[in-house]
Amino acid sequence: MPTKITQRTLASIEATGKRKFIRDTDTRGFLIEVSAKGKATFCVEKRIKGQASAKRIRIGDVDLVPLVDARQEAKRILLQASQGFDPRHAQVDEDPLPETLLGALQAYTNIKQHSLKASTLNDYNKTFSNCFSDWKSLPTRQLSKRMVQDRYSELLAEKSPAYVNKAFRNLSAILNFHDITPNPCDILTKKNLRVQSQPRNRFLSGREIYDIMQVRSTFKVRVANILLFFMLTGLRKSEVLRLTWADVKEGQIYIRDTKNRKDHVIPIVGLIGELLEDRRADDKLVFGYTESSLRTAVDKFKARHTLKGDWTLHDLRRTFSEHMNLIGYTEQDIAVANNQSGHGVTRKHYLAGQLAKQQLLKKMYTDLESQYRYYEYDHGGQVRKVPENWEPV
Numbered sequence: 064m065p066t067k068i069t070q071r072t073l074a075s076i077e078a079t080g081k082r083k084f085i086r087d088t089d090t091r092g093f094l095i096e097v098s099a100k101g102k103a104t105f106c107v108e109k110r111i112k113g114q115a116s117a118k119r120i121r122i123g124d125v126d127l128v129p130l131v132d133a134r135q136e137a138k139r140i141l142l143q144a145s146q147g148f149d150p151r152h153a154q155v156d157e158d159p160l161p162e163t164l165l166g167a168l169q170a171y172t173n174i175k176q177h178s179l180k181a182s183t184l185n186d187y188n189k190t191f192s193n194c195f196s197d198w199k200s201l202p203t204r205q206l207s208k209r210m211v212q213d214r215y216s217e218l219l220a221e222k223s224p225a226y227v228n229k230a231f232r233n234l235s236a237i238l239n240f241h242d243i244t245p246n247p248c249d250i251l252t253k254k255n256l257r258v259q260s261q262p263r264n265r266f267l268s269g270r271e272i273y274d275i276m277q278v279r280s281t282f283k284v285r286v287a288n289i290l291l292f293f294m295l296t297g298l299r300k301s302e303v304l305r306l307t308w309a310d311v312k313e314g315q316i317y318i319r320d321t322k323n324r325k326d327h328v329i330p331i332v333g334l335i336g337e338l339l340e341d342r343r344a345d346d347k348l349v350f351g352y353t354e355s356s357l358r359t360a361v362d363k364f365k366a367r368h369t370l371k372g373d374w375t376l377h378d379l380r381r382t383f384s385e386h387m388n389l390i391g392y393t394e395q396d397i398a399v400a401n402n403q404s405g406h407g408v409t410r411k412h413y414l415a416g417q418l419a420k421q422q423l424l425k426k427m428y429t430d431l432e433s434q435y436r437y438y439e440y441d442h443g444g445q446v447r448k449v450p451e452n453w454e455p456v
Contacts, residue, residue, distance in 0.1 A: 093137040105133040112147035165199035165374030190230040297383035309345035327402040
């Protein structure tokens, strides 16, 4: 029934037991849909240019949307329909802003789960939980520069600068992903507030290498095998712990799911082969350690054999690089062995093919084993390149 829709019209709406429509005479296409139970909804009904039939689009509940706003919205929709634009399929923000910071984190990790490694996503969750847990319900746009500055200072009193910087890098990445501008985390850079930590450069000396090799050969300590494996291959902890016997075949070890997502194949030569335990089923771990069990084993190893305890497993990777450099290998050679993909490295080695890479690695591993055995022979004396033509006794 056509009528001019007014406040009096709204007040007179009541349940009639069947659905009805109140069509506005002032704005053609604007109407109220009344359900059998009396629930009233503002609507627009209009044939969209280029389509055969009219479409009805709901604006909102009469009790919630003011009449003046409903009429204005109806005019906007009617204009769009006359231009051939279907308001039902209006372009919406493809990435609607999550309401809270926790929601922003969850949205970020869900969308990034196929492009970032699981360990990286886990790191985002950990740093958020450790540093910003009380901000979980904070509305995303209410994070202020002052809050960022204050929290940064608070965390520095409890945690290392490197960890605090990482936590705020992660948070900043989440906010950038959701197009939060200005990003409140930028205040740390703008005001030069970030405390720069010295990069870790610890690696094992010749004496420490001698100690580990001696413990392995004398006491047959199982964990010494994996420690030497780290030192001889330069592999990352996660890469070694994930190795299964299915990855060991035809004289080679296949390192998959690497940091740069490029498979890394290394030859089994010399001592590397001796460090591998007896072969078991393909699905069994080569070294049989989890991250926690390895940490426990290494701590006991250091304590029991009175070794200096300030080195970490990642320092063993650095030990590999440092002593390769001492032998005389270039940064590019070492980058290839570490499966790092710089432009120069790619051009020099990867484009030459896997055969060239395998020959390089065989020589590097053989030379490094000779260097380590020289430290064992020399009781870890002066750190120097193994003498020419020296042979293990």
